[in-house]
Amino acid sequence: MIAQRVSLNNLLAIVLTAAAAAYVGWKISQSPDQAVQFAFNGLSVGAVYAILAMGFTLVYSTVWFFDLYYGAAAALGAYGVFYLRSQETLGGLYAVNNVFVNVLFAAVTAGVVAWALYESLYPRFRARFSPIVLRAILGLVAAGAGVYTGYVLSFPKDLHLTLSPVIAIGVAVAFTWSLYQVLQGVCAGRVLLGLVSITGLVAAALGAYCGYLIATTPDSKLYLSWGLSCFLAGIVGLAFYRGLYVYMRERSRSPLIMLVASLGILLAITALTSIVFESTPRPLPEALGNDPLAIAGATIKGFNVFTVGVALVGFLFLQFLLKQTAFGKAVRAIGDDEEVSKVVGINTTTVIAVVFFIGAIYAAMAGLLSGHDTAIQPRMGLLLLLKGWIASVVGGIGNLQGAIVGGFVLGMIEQFGIWDLAGEWRDVISFLLLILFLSFWPTGLLPRK
Amino acid sequence: MRQRPPIRLFSLIALALLALLVIGCGGAAVTEQEMPEGEEPPFRIGVMESLTGPGETYGNVAIRAKQMAVDEINAAGGVDGRLLELVVEDSQCSAKEAVAAYRKLTDVDGVKIILGTSCSGAMLGVAPLAEADGVILFSGLASNPDIANAGDYIFRTQISDVEVGIGTGNLMWADGVRKLATITEATDYAEGVRRTTVAQFTKRGGQVVSQESYASDVTDFRTQLSKLFDEQPDALHLAPQSEFAAGVIIKQARELGYAGPIYAETISVGTTALEIAGDHATGMKAITADLHPDNAKAQEVLANFRQRYDYVTLPWHLGSAYDNVYIAAECLRRTGDDQDADGFRDCMYEITWSGAIGNDYSFDADGEVVGLSRLVVEVLPVAERTAENHGYRVLGSAPTE
Numbered sequence: 032m033i034a035q036r037v038s039l040n041n042l043l044a045i046v047l048t049a050a051a052a053a054y055v056g057w058k059i060s061q062s063p064d065q066a067v068q069f070a071f072n073g074l075s076v077g078a079v080y081a082i083l084a085m086g087f088t089l090v091y092s093t094v095w096f097f098d099l100y101y102g103a104a105a106a107l108g109a110y111g112v113f114y115l116r117s118q119e120t121l122g123g124l125y126a127v128n129n130v131f132v133n134v135l136f137a138a139v140t141a142g143v144v145a146w147a148l149y150e151s152l153y154p155r156f157r158a159r160f161s162p163i164v165l166r167a168i169l170g171l172v173a174a175g176a177g178v179y180t181g182y183v184l185s186f187p188k189d190l191h192l193t194l195s196p197v198i199a200i201g202v203a204v205a206f207t208w209s210l211y212q213v214l215q216g217v218c219a220g221r222v223l224l225g226l227v228s229i230t231g232l233v234a235a236a237l238g239a240y241c242g243y244l245i246a247t248t249p250d251s252k253l254y255l256s257w258g259l260s261c262f263l264a265g266i267v268g269l270a271f272y273r274g275l276y277v278y279m280r281e282r283s284r285s286p287l288i289m290l291v292a293s294l295g296i297l298l299a300i301t302a303l304t305s306i307v308f309e310s311t312p313r314p315l316p317e318a319l320g321n322d323p324l325a326i327a328g329a330t331i332k333g334f335n336v337f338t339v340g341v342a343l344v345g346f347l348f349l350q351f352l353l354k355q356t357a358f359g360k361a362v363r364a365i366g367d368d369e370e371v372s373k374v375v376g377i378n379t380t381t382v383i384a385v386v387f388f389i390g391a392i393y394a395a396m397a398g399l400l401s402g403h404d405t406a407i408q409p410r411m412g413l414l415l416l417l418k419g420w421i422a423s424v425v426g427g428i429g430n431l432q433g434a435i436v437g438g439f440v441l442g443m444i445e446q447f448g449i450w451d452l453a454g455e456w457r458d459v460i461s462f463l464l465l466i467l468f469l470s471f472w473p474t475g476l477l478p479r480k
Numbered sequence: 481m482r483q484r485p486p487i488r489l490f491s492l493i494a495l496a497l498l499a500l501l502v503i504g505c506g507g508a509a510v511t512e513q514e515m516p517e518g519e520e521p522p523f524r525i526g527v528m529e530s531l532t533g534p535g536e537t538y539g540n541v542a543i544r545a546k547q548m549a550v551d552e553i554n555a556a557g558g559v560d561g562r563l564l565e566l567v568v569e570d571s572q573c574s575a576k577e578a579v580a581a582y583r584k585l586t587d588v589d590g591v592k593i594i595l596g597t598s599c600s601g602a603m604l605g606v607a608p609l610a611e612a613d614g615v616i617l618f619s620g621l622a623s624n625p626d627i628a629n630a631g632d633y634i635f636r637t638q639i640s641d642v643e644v645g646i647g648t649g650n651l652m653w654a655d656g657v658r659k660l661a662t663i664t665e666a667t668d669y670a671e672g673v674r675r676t677t678v679a680q681f682t683k684r685g686g687q688v689v690s691q692e693s694y695a696s697d698v699t700d701f702r703t704q705l706s707k708l709f710d711e712q713p714d715a716l717h718l719a720p721q722s723e724f725a726a727g728v729i730i731k732q733a734r735e736l737g738y739a740g741p742i743y744a745e746t747i748s749v750g751t752t753a754l755e756i757a758g759d760h761a762t763g764m765k766a767i768t769a770d771l772h773p774d775n776a777k778a779q780e781v782l783a784n785f786r787q788r789y790d791y792v793t794l795p796w797h798l799g800s801a802y803d804n805v806y807i808a809a810e811c812l813r814r815t816g817d818d819q820d821a822d823g824f825r826d827c828m829y830e831i832t833w834s835g836a837i838g839n840d841y842s843f844d845a846d847g848e849v850v851g852l853s854r855l856v857v858e859v860l861p862v863a864e865r866t867a868e869n870h871g872y873r874v875l876g877s878a879p880t881e
Contacts (some may be wrong), residue, residue: 453692454704455695
């Protein structure tokens with residue numbers, strides 16, 4: 032019985048694919064230029080869908096619930112860039128800087144930094160310092176981080192100046208850390224310490240130079256705003272997990288409750304976005320490569336090529352993270368069985384919180400790339416979320432390769448599907464595709480192993 | 481026993497959200513005039529404009545122009561000693577919201593004369609109610625042809641889109657366009673522009689080779705534009721409802737490599753549209769209502785507006801909204817009662833007015849303005865756009881033949 036069902040599904044897949052291929056082939060022979068143009072359009076939107084699907088898959092396959100904040104994160108990423116660069120958008124016609132928004136994000140950042148310090152440093156230094164002193168120090172650092180965030184958000188005109196110290200320190204620390212990892216394998220003990228302290232000096236110089244470069248390049252503001260708004264969207268995602276979902280998951284086993292809670296979050300953030308920025312669409316400032324490139328009788332913007340590049344790099348990074356690192360092993364273990372992971376000593380709360388952070392960054396990146404490509408509007412979060420979800424289902428939910436394949440496949444089908452239909456049918460086609468896959472091939476093109 | 485939920489925390493969050501809401505909405509509020517004691521109550525006029533939504537750019541210009549006119553009239557002693565007061569509601573460029581705003585104005589505020597709305601869809605949604613209730617609806621901006629037949633109490637100083645369509649159709653034919661592609665927002669105004677334009681263009685012998693329409697929340701037009709350009713049209717005709725869509729369509733059309741001419745209308749040459757489109761809009765032609773450079777009153781209004789609000793956009797809409805208040809003031813002077821909608825209506829049919837948008841214009845039996853005409857403009861390169869020329873140069877009157 033089951034075997035018969037499977038073969039029927041396969042038959043249906045073959046028939047549908049053959050029909051689609053025949054139709055597209057016939058259309059291509061009619062108008063090859065148009066086909067290339069559609070393929071470019073499909074590649075452009077497909078890259079955004081792929082980024083969305085990858086982040087979505089990462090989060091979904093770890094906690095197995097449908098987190099709708101993911102869509103809000105996409106809108107936050109895009110509106111973050113608008114917020115930080117609104118003086119340059121539309122000649123400053125709709126410039127916005129709201130003290131309540133700044134305070135809100137400062138508070139969230141302070142809370143998340145406090146949590147991160149408490150998780151990472153508190154257990155290590157607990158033995159050496161008295162708890163009160165330690166807590167006071169960590170609290171002060173967290174409050175400082177909050178104040179700094181509020182300060183950076185209040186003066187978006189000077190983003191290249193206010194962010195350069197942090198980038199300098201970040202580069203220095205990252206350089207030292209990676210050298211430490213390498214040297215650890217080669218030598219040990221005093222030699223290691225000596226070598227690291229020498230390279231620390233080099234790292235400090237390198238960091239200072241990077242900071243100097245950024246501080247003296249005002250053009251870097253747009254790209255700094257990308258980083259900052261992705262980071263903030265990630266922080267908010269983490270805060271929602273650690274501050275809300277954890278308790279809800281402990282109390283109730285039903286993913287439905289989480290779904291409704293995250294729906295509330297999505298709607299609230301969308302409404303707040305409409306209040307702060309008004310509900311009409313807005314463009315983002317000009318980013319790199321807006322001139323069209325003519326290739327094979329069709330055109331594609333340099334920015335779209337860049338977006339495809341981001342999708343590929345994002346894929347390689349996640350692939351490395353999940354397959355090559357201890358963190359990735361923990362993530363996959365939690366995705367397979369959270370209870371057992373907890374038993375074998377994985378700090379599941381922390382690992383999942385970081386997963387939410389990374390997932391939200393992917394969403395924010397997709398949101399701002401889509402915003403630069405076309406425009407932003409408060410409702411964009413829900414639309415992008417649904418497209419990311421469809422792409423994951425098409426590719427195979429819970430599989431990273433499936434996510435990137437699904438994103439590009441969805442983009443292509445959307446574009447080629449409306450060749451003979453009016454443009455308004457695009458969303459209808461995507462949702463038909465979703466229903467088709469959910470009914471006949473719920474495991475998608477590349478099923479999770 | 482279950483742990484009690486932290487009610488205090490929830491109330492704090494709710495309070496914070498409420499505070500944000502109040503602050504967010506604060507921007508749209510318009511301060512009302514305070515009435516000196518012992519004087520006659522002011523004349524109250526309702527105003528509905530799209531302060532938010534797709535029509536926000538022209539809605540906000542209209543409301544500011546009207547407030548400026550009211551302040552001028554009040555500063556000069558009011559209407560026969562009585563002050564003028566505006567009661568403002570946001571019609572959001574949608575029929576649904578406009579009906580809600582209309583109900584609020586008539587039921588709660590009890591006004592009988594309403595200036596507005598900014599959008600044709602909103603106007604057509606409210607007009608049947610106003611006609612049934614005997615409430616004056618007087619718009620400076622709505623241009624859909626169907627408004628002519630909306631009723632006895634419905635007036636406008638905006639020129640009907642029938643004129644725009646005839647002008648655009650003739651202009652494209654005269655420029656040698658024979659094969660046309662159109663892209664249109666699915667709204668009453670934009671559809672009206674497309675329908676009348678296409679009717680005139682095909683009457684002259686032209687052919688529409690492809691057409692696309694889009695919903696108001698669409699931001700990616702590339703697929704539809706690709707399909708339009710695949711038919712090799714001589715020109716693209718653009719009929720949007722929002723300046724945002726206009727700017728983005730022009731930009732995305734050029735980014736797809738389309739180099740042919742683009743024809744459009746008033747919204748597409750608004751400041752926001754041209755800002756978004758940048759140099760991609762250079763050379764685009766539009767039929768638009770514009771203030772005449774020789775009209776001293778028009779130039780005075782623009783100068784005052786710029787001094788007061790530090791910007792000027794959509795000058796014709798601005799002047800039209802401004803004139804509406806003065807016409808309303810004159811009719812209130814004649815009737816002496818802001819509840820007398822019938823007297824106001826009769827005054828409108830009799831009046832001949834000279835103001836910012838033209839001299840000696842009047843209203844015909846349909847409540848349509850008579851004696852005004854539109855202009856053909858061409859968008860300048862970004863380097864030549866200034867606040868004074870609004871980004872385009874006037875080529876002349878729209879061709880009527």
